[in-house]
Amino acid sequence: DTAVSQTPKYLVTQMGNDKSIKCEQNLGHDTMYWYKQDSKKFLKIMFSYNNKELIINETVPNRFSPKSPDKAHLNLHINSLELGDSAVYFCASSQALPGDANSQETQYFGPGTRLLVL
Amino acid sequence: EDQVTQSPEALRLQEGESSSLNCSYTVSGLRGLFWYRQDPGKGPEFLFTLYSAGEEKEKERLKATLTKKESFLHITAPKPEDSATYLCAVPQRGNSGAGSYQLTFGKGTKLSVIP
Numbered sequence: 001d002t003a004v005s006q007t008p009k010y011l012v013t014q015m016g017n018d019k020s021i022k023c024e025q026n027l028g029h030d031t032m033y034w035y036k037q038d039s040k041k042f043l044k045i046m047f048s049y050n051n052k053e054l055i056i057n058e059t060v061p062n063r064f065s066p067k068s069p070d071k072a073h074l075n076l077h078i079n080s081l082e083l084g085d086s087a088v089y090f091c092a093s094s095q096a097l098p099g100d101a102n103s104q105e106t107q108y109f110g111p112g113t114r115l116l117v118l
Numbered sequence: 119e120d121q122v123t124q125s126p127e128a129l130r131l132q133e134g135e136s137s138s139l140n141c142s143y144t145v146s147g148l149r150g151l152f153w154y155r156q157d158p159g160k161g162p163e164f165l166f167t168l169y170s171a172g173e174e175k176e177k178e179r180l181k182a183t184l185t186k187k188e189s190f191l192h193i194t195a196p197k198p199e200d201s202a203t204y205l206c207a208v209p210q211r212g213n214s215g216a217g218s219y220q221l222t223f224g225k226g227t228k229l230s231v232i233p
Contacts, residue, residue, distance in 0.1 A: 004161075033221075040225070041156075041203065041225065041226055042223070042225050043162070043205065043223040044223070045212075045220045045221060045222075048218075048220065055212075055218050056212045056218055056220050058212060058220065090161050090162070092161075097218065097219065098149075098209040098219040098220055098221045099149045099150075099209040099211075099218075099219030100149075101149045101150055101169060103167065105150065105167075105209070106152070106164050106167060107152075107164070107221060108164060109154075109161030109162045109163070110161050111160055111161050112159075112160070112161050
């Protein structure tokens with residue numbers, strides 16, 4: 001019954017490796033997001049997709065490439081991992097886009113993927 | 119630059135000791151203010167959305183209010199299970215995509231309720 005799920009929950013890898021994080025939502029939402037939460041717990045938007053189209057790309061290095069095979073899935077691939085990529089990555093989904101000023105813009109978050117780059 | 123500021127950064131309360139958390143914003147043309155709760159090791163959990171100054175919403179021991187410059191999350195007679203980090207967020211125009219908004223979060227208030 002998990003609404004937004006992410007895999008893996010933990011990811012420990014060496015600098016320079018390439019890794020992927022997967023996200024799935026079963027809420028029937030049209031919009032999905034990736035957020036990064038750093039060691040100071042600051043939550044910052046990375047990408048948002050609406051109906052499989054990229055809407056937001058917030059000054060994220062091009063080593064990060066999101067891919068949305070369908071509306072229920074948004075994966076995040078990271079090339080050439082760096083120490084500074086260590087963080088918790090959250091996927092989220094909503095029916096409507098932020099700023100639509102209605103209850104359907106509420107975002108629901110997954111449990112997070114804890115990435116540690118050594 | 120539009121921003122969201124939460125205070126205090128951390129708050130310790132005795133069980134039953136009511137208090138308030140603050141979220142001030144400088145976004146022009148507010149299009150909603152969101153409150154989330156985040157437990158350690160988990161994703162943010164939605165609590166409330168407020169759209170208009172004067173609006174109030176309640177859920178158990180929590181009540182959120184909104185003015186033109188800030189929002190308060192009032193916690194009445196808190197219990198240890200209310201311990202969490204409380205985040206507020208507002209939609210803000212993104213740097214990419216014409217007319218698109220992104221949810222901008224404050225840094226949160228870590229609430230600890232001591233039995």
